[in-house]
Amino acid sequence: MHMADALLAPTVGLAFDAASVGLVAAASRRVVREPGYERRAPLMGVLGAFVFAAQLVNFAIPGTGSSGHLAGGLLLAVLVGPSAAFLVMVSVLMVQALVFGDGGLLALGCNVFNLGFWPSFVGIALYRQVSRAVPGPRGVTLGAVAASLVSLELGALGVVAQTALSGRLDLPLRDFAVLMVGIHAPIAVVEGLATAGIVQMALRLAPERLDAVPAGGRQFSTHVPLLLVFFGAALFLATVGLAWASALPDGLAWSLGTASAALGQSRGWVNVDAPLAGPLGALLAGAVVVGASLMLSRLRRGNSPTS
Amino acid sequence: MSVLSVEGVSYRYPDGTEALRGVSFDIEDGACVGLVGPNGAGKTTLVSVLAGFFEPSAGSVAVGGVRMGASTLAEVRARVGFVFADPDDQLFMPTVLEDVCFGPLAGGASPEEAKGRALELLNALGIGALASKFPGHLSAGQKRLATLAGVLVQSPRLLVLDEPTAFLDPFARRDTLSRLKGLSQARLLVTHDLEAVVELCSLVLLLDEGRVVARGTPASVLGDVALMSAHRLERPHILSHGHPHS
């Protein structure tokens, strides 16, 4: 789900480019100050190449019939830490745009945000919290799945917000959002499971390879630049809010109206359905997407005479 | 005077494996010494000790009279050129010229000086036309020459060559060997290519289970059929047929 130049308005693209420039500068300053950067520098380069190589390993996504591959952001963050992982992801996205035509130059900022920022700074923080709270392999799996769900879905919503703000598409914002969230849910779960598997194997074989996770005591805030997270989250919320407001000129009034109506008549279930419509719709659409892809895969399997 | 002097070097891996047990040898200025041995003999460990990646648990290494230690590591490394088996590991810069310039620039040379020395050397090796090429696009033989240039540009007194003929076709191997033969620096040739040792080296060390089990001229060590098979090696044919080009 690379954002493309063609779907962007210049202001939106340039705004995200500018934000990314700031993030890249901050991460670069941080990464050279981290102990062991000298040793990590060549490894980071090779790991960037690893992400491309890993994308050649296609695997079946259980229950959908489609195939997936590793996006890699979260795995990188677990392996080399947030700032280094972010820089590796930025380099991966740049090479994808320059060499493979995935994404684009103007859209780079959007893609850095959607695919690099969330797993490197937010996903990893969640992963660390969960894997610390739940000990053992279960914690790793749980943490990786939760982190990849959150970061991939936030990235998907980022795509929705950026396209909505750019106004090149006629897709209704809400349908598009629901569709994107639905499509990315199974992908995110599989990404999480694959990441967890690789991390567990690395933990068994060479725990010293993984970015040192403080064994308690130290809070994640010392490791993940909290300011960056706040900055990114604020920018994201502002974008989503702006997109919502611009797509539904009376969106705010509408939600305020339904909310007050619901409060005023909160007697029976019937009247409360308006605020619930969003999440319910999202679930339904997710189910429809999964169902449709299941049916599609059945059809394909039926048609193609592969042994 | 000896360029490299290795005295009683032992190395034990963190897991307890004893990879080197009291290895001693000297290399004279301008000499070419072959280091042979079966897989797992300790050859790679020895190269890692010489490069300063591993600190010997006993014994010492001195290059040009300077004993290797934490404080002298940079000085010692500047005197030794390492050519590793996989040229893709060694050619990490985006163009051949930049790769050859890496060492001099890291050593404090000015960009103009580094570029001048690099181009001179590339031309001398006959690969001046490859200066602006991406290392990944070179042939195996060209890569080998480029790695050699990247090392020679730092004017080392000793070259440590780890499997320099690996991955090469016969023609490129011949070319590489003749260039190695023409060098004036002392050379330590670590290889399974025993015929190359016969051609290039005046002294052979046979390493097995972390010990130097035999040393002498190539004919006396590599020509000893019983000794060779006792250490999972083979007497090179070149010893029975003579030099292929003579």
Add this chain to the structure above:
Amino acid sequence: MSRSAARELDLQGYRDSAAHRLDPRAKLVATAVFLVCVVSFPKREVLGLVPYLALPLAMGALGRVGFRPVARLVLAASPFAVLAAAANPFLDRQPAAVILGVAVSGGVLSFASVVLRYVLCSSALLVVVAVTTVPGIVRALGRLGLPRPLGAQLMMLHRYLFLLEDEGERLSRARALREPLRKRATLGTARRMLSSLLWRSFERGDRVYQCMKVRGFDGSFPALSPGAFRTSDAVFLVGVSTACVALRTLALRVAS
């Protein structure tokens, strides 16, 4: 496949031509101006975008860039943008223009516009990379202020990109040969394959580090003195930028 097309384009950057000899900074900035101009057209613009095809075509011809690899990459990377825009004709059915006597809906126009924008933006970037090389672009970015750690990261990534891709490819083939009845790896197999790939990448990273270290690496990547920005570069940059902006303002005039 698109991967072989990418390699072909990557290789073309190391050739020599008038386009290759231009300063990478000039090419990069000109491309940025081009992109912003293309993207800034109103949603339903189609005709005004057509003249912009001249830049990638001219650049490609000047640098003798193969048409096929560019076309293959543009096609291969298209699904998201084109699919997302494909809904436009169904959602916006209001007639917006009459072309050759046929009323065309706004949705069809905006869809055509997105497709055209897509072709323009991705082909322009790919052609510029094919006459510059990735390291060339990275060097240019470095001189335009790209932080050094990211520059070094990009160089290393590009250096080992195809090498590691080959390893991934070999791994995938080995799996396919050993379980010929299964089209795709199961998640469990993929995890093991990826772990092994990761392990090899770590070892590669270690070896590269050692190679750097013995040659005096201290954490900074040295750079050679870059080439000078010549008059021809300035002429190219100013010419292309002016043309792009002029075409954009001209199209505005015609529209109004």
